[in-house]
Amino acid sequence: MKVVKTSKELDLILSPLRSSAKKIGFVPTMGAxxxxxxxxxxxxxxxxxxxxCSVFVNPTQFNDPxxxxxxxxxxxxxIELLESAGCHYLFLPDVNDIYADGETWEHSFGxxxxxxxxxxxxxxxxxxxxxxxxxxxxxxPTNAYFGQKDxxxxxxxxxLIADFKxxxxxxxxxxxxEESGLAMSSRNGRLNAIERQSAGxxxxxxxxxxxxxxxxxxxxxxxxxxxxxxxxTISDIKIxxxxxxxxxxxxxxxxxxxxxxxxxxxxxxxxxTRLIDNMYIxx
Ligand code: PAF
Numbered sequence: 001m002k003v004v005k006t007s008k009e010l011d012l013i014l015s016p017l018r019s020s021a022k023k024i025g026f027v028p029t030m031g032a033x034x035x036x037x038x039x040x041x042x043x044x045x046x047x048x049x050x051x052x053c054s055v056f057v058n059p060t061q062f063n064d065p066x067x068x069x070x071x072x073x074x075x076x077x078x079i080e081l082l083e084s085a086g087c088h089y090l091f092l093p094d095v096n097d098i099y100a101d102g103e104t105w106e107h108s109f110g111x112x113x114x115x116x117x118x119x120x121x122x123x124x125x126x127x128x129x130x131x132x133x134x135x136x137x138x139x140x141p142t143n144a145y146f147g148q149k150d151x152x153x154x155x156x157x158x159x160l161i162a163d164f165k166x167x168x169x170x171x172x173x174x175x176x177x178e179e180s181g182l183a184m185s186s187r188n189g190r191l192n193a194i195e196r197q198s199a200g201x202x203x204x205x206x207x208x209x210x211x212x213x214x215x216x217x218x219x220x221x222x223x224x225x226x227x228x229x230x231x232x233t234i235s236d237i238k239i240x241x242x243x244x245x246x247x248x249x250x251x252x253x254x255x256x257x258x259x260x261x262x263x264x265x266x267x268x269x270x271x272x273t274r275l276i277d278n279m280y281i282x283x
Contacts, residue, residue: 001083003090006097007138010052013089018140022049026141028132031055032072032186033081036176040145041085043173052139053082054091056098061127072186091139098134106130107163109156115250116265117152117276120240125156132157136166144168149175149183151265151278152250175277177203183277190273198234199275202266205230205242206279209264213281218256220244231268240267240274244281 004010017024025048027040037053044051055078062068075092082090106126112118113125136144146154154172161168176184180200188196205227212223227242244253247263256262262282268275 001079001087001090003079003092005092005094007091007093010089010091010138014050014052014139017050023142024048024139025051026135026139026144027051027053027087028135028144028146029053029055030057030071030186031078032074032189033078034176034184034186034188036147036149036184038081038085039176040147040171040173041082041087043171044143044145045086047171048143050088051086052089052091052141053087054093054135054139056091056093056131056135058098058127058131059095060099060130061124063121063123070190072189091135098131107133107160109159112152112155112159112250115152116241117267120267120274125153128153128156129160133160133164136160136168141168143171145171145173147175148172149185149277151247151263155248155250175279181207183275185275187273187275191270195234195236195270195273199270201230201234202268202275202277203279205266206264206277206281209244210279210281213256213262220253220256227264227266231266234268234270236271238269240269242266247280 014024025044027044029037041053057071057073059068107129109125109129118125146157158170161170178184180197181203182188182199191199208230209223209227217223224242231237231239244262244264245251246253247261253262261280263278264281265278
């Protein structure tokens with residue numbers, strides 16, 4: 001795997017591939033890679049001629065400077081993981097390669113950027129939109145791969161691609177879970193062993209709701225209460241939201257009708273660690 005540190009160098013490598021119509025797969029990340037990222041990468045390798053993974057801890061998507069500072073940056077380990085997964089290029093730019101001095105533009109994602117994660121982390125999705133637009137513009141991938149775990153982010157990227165009419169195929173890949181059921185995340189390393197094990201109850205709450213719906217339950221408040229009961233077995237948990245929404249706009253469902261897909265979304269804090277998860281409780 002070749003490590004490329006500037007967008008100029010990456011362009012020199014990718015231009016001839018673009019001219020010969022090679023399929024370019026792109027997996028953008030902020031590093032601290034885990035099996036979730038590697039699953040995106042493996043899919044990208046299967047579906048493209050060449051695969052680029054970027055590792056860039058994007059400052060504009062952190063609304064809390066302490067969170068940015070604390071964000072894990074195990075780059076040597078990331079390089080090993082990418083190499084053994086068969087990645088072709090690692091794009092590892094620094095901030096000045098991505099952002100110009102005093103840059104202020106932003107794209108509006110409307111209501112989607114203000115609800116759920118947007119409400120908990122003001123400005124977060126503007127930052128995601130900025131960096132993903134820039135990375136897309138540098139890499140110009142044929143296919144881009146994102147994880148379902150950051151469900152709201154996938155809708156933001158979908159809108160970014162639609163609003164700017166980008167010729168990029170978006171692939172949303174399934175959540176990869178630890179043995180306890182906890183969704184893999186770069187933040188899981190901040191949990192202690194007990195928190196990490198008990199966080200598996202987030203998955204149990206989702207799975208319980210999915211099963212209840214499959215057995216015909218339609219009582220939204222009962223479904224939500226059951227999920228809350230399971231979550232509250234986790235000691236020191238602070239629940240930020242647990243809701244059942246429609247997967248295209250993330251609006252709260254008022255009635256469960258027969259056919260529409262349903263998504264359950266959860267955000268909690270365990271000690272100092274914020275965890276989010278989601279599941280199609282009816283596909
Ligand atoms: O999901 C992430 O890791 C980040 O939000 C992304 C998409 C790489 C943008 O910085």
